[in-house]
Amino acid sequence: MPQNVKEPLFKRAILQSPAYQFLSNRTGDSNDTYTQFAKNAGCANADMACLQSADTEALQKSSQDLYQKEACKGIMPVGPSVDGNLVPTLAPNRFQKTSGEQHCTLLFVELSANTRQ
Amino acid sequence: MTLDTIAVSHVDLEVPYPSSSNGSSFIPLPIRQNSSSEEKFQDFLNEVFTGSAYVEIRKQISQRYPLAAYLDQVARAAAVIRDSSFTCNTRYIIDTYLSAGTKVYAMDYALFSQYNASTHASDLLPDFSSPAANSRPVLECIAKVTGIKLTAAVWYVQSRTAPRMQQYFTDHAIWSDPNHNIGWSEYHWRAAKTEQCEQCSEGTGVWNLLKPEDNVLSVWSNNAGADSQTPSRVCDFWSSIAKQVIKLYNQDVGDVEELNLDQLVFNEEL
Numbered sequence: 001m002p003q004n005v006k007e008p009l010f011k012r013a014i015l016q017s018p019a020y021q022f023l024s025n026r027t028g029d030s031n032d033t034y035t036q037f038a039k040n041a042g043c044a045n046a047d048m049a050c051l052q053s054a055d056t057e058a059l060q061k062s063s064q065d066l067y068q069k070e071a072c073k074g075i076m077p078v079g080p081s082v083d084g085n086l087v088p089t090l091a092p093n094r095f096q097k098t099s100g101e102q103h104c105t106l107l108f109v110e111l112s113a114n115t116r117q
Numbered sequence: 118m119t120l121d122t123i124a125v126s127h128v129d130l131e132v133p134y135p136s137s138s139n140g141s142s143f144i145p146l147p148i149r150q151n152s153s154s155e156e157k158f159q160d161f162l163n164e165v166f167t168g169s170a171y172v173e174i175r176k177q178i179s180q181r182y183p184l185a186a187y188l189d190q191v192a193r194a195a196a197v198i199r200d201s202s203f204t205c206n207t208r209y210i211i212d213t214y215l216s217a218g219t220k221v222y223a224m225d226y227a228l229f230s231q232y233n234a235s236t237h238a239s240d241l242l243p244d245f246s247s248p249a250a251n252s253r254p255v256l257e258c259i260a261k262v263t264g265i266k267l268t269a270a271v272w273y274v275q276s277r278t279a280p281r282m283q284q285y286f287t288d289h290a291i292w293s294d295p296n297h298n299i300g301w302s303e304y305h306w307r308a309a310k311t312e313q314c315e316q317c318s319e320g321t322g323v324w325n326l327l328k329p330e331d332n333v334l335s336v337w338s339n340n341a342g343a344d345s346q347t348p349s350r351v352c353d354f355w356s357s358i359a360k361q362v363i364k365l366y367n368q369d370v371g372d373v374e375e376l377n378l379d380q381l382v383f384n385e386e387l
């Protein structure tokens with residue numbers, strides 16, 4: 001667990017259809033997906049500064065392209081992936097931690113209506 | 118564990134079958150196009166659990182979800198995806214918070230399930246519905262109904278479902294009690310518990326599940342029975358898979374250095 005985790009600012013939570021796939025980025029596929037997304041959005045070097053200043057429409061189009069291509073193969077092309085540090089384990093393992101170190105770790109995943117088409 | 122209470126829900130049809138216009142993109146396209154192809158199903162497993170290290174895991178899943186138990190490979194994949202990526206997540210969260218003594222409110226959102234319309238994200242409509250918003254186009258898209266059926270569905274969501282659902286959720290957020298402003302004679306959302314159930318074999322299921330649905334009595338009339346989609350015999354299997362996956366992952370990558378977000382190195386081959 002990262003050391004800078006703080007107590008949550010809220011006391012209640014509502015989770016509707018929490019969806020996570022088994023993403024562990026063992027083969028580098030997740031990084032390939034990210035770089036493909038960045039490239040399609042006009043950021044050839046896949047750097048964050050470029051993406052942060054990218055045109056919103058370009059980002060939307062890149063997202064759509066990604067879903068139409070990658071969603072053909074798996075469940076969803078993007079999502080939280082285990083990297084051994086920031087995301088230390090798969091969601092089912094994390095959800096079942098019952099020791100005192102359990103913190104309220106909520107990941108918000110946006111899934112727009114369009115991505116379901 | 119610092120939450121007072123938590124509400125956890127899944128919809129009744131997270132992954133629709135048959136692959137239809139009601140949203141089937143969670144099932145990989147090659148499987149939908151080749152509904153009898155074992156090869157396409159295995160390709161899918163290999164896409165999620167990639168490489169020779171995971172061969173045993175792919176085998177376990179294939180055996181646990183035998184084709185003979187399903188209409189075709191589409192239905193088989195739908196079951197795998199529903200259990201692994203959607204419904205069992207709710208079970209793990211519910212179990213964890215219950216074991217810590219936190220009150221949990223569980224829901225199976227089944228509104229318009231007769232139209233195969235209780236799909237992923239369809240529950241957001243009553244969450245955010247207001248008299249000023251027009252629900253008609255969204256409902257037409259989700260439920261694929263027209264005419265008087267559509268008019269009835271719009272009325273049902275706006276007049277019967279949304280006000281109460283928003284009441285439950287806001288009361289839960291404010292008071293930690295979804296029934297705080299619910300009259301004594303009205304339907305109460307009971308706190309969840311896990312116990313044995315008929316469909317659970319030797320294991321347990323989640324009980325007191327609020328199940329909003331379109332029936333003659335009321336939207337809010339059914340929380341009888343255990344959740345048929347999250348028995349422990351199903352979710353324990355995926356819990357075991359998750360543990361095996363992370364064990365193999367850790368063997369493969371070894372110790373990962375402290376991640377520094379300012380120094381992330383991206384793929385420079387592009």
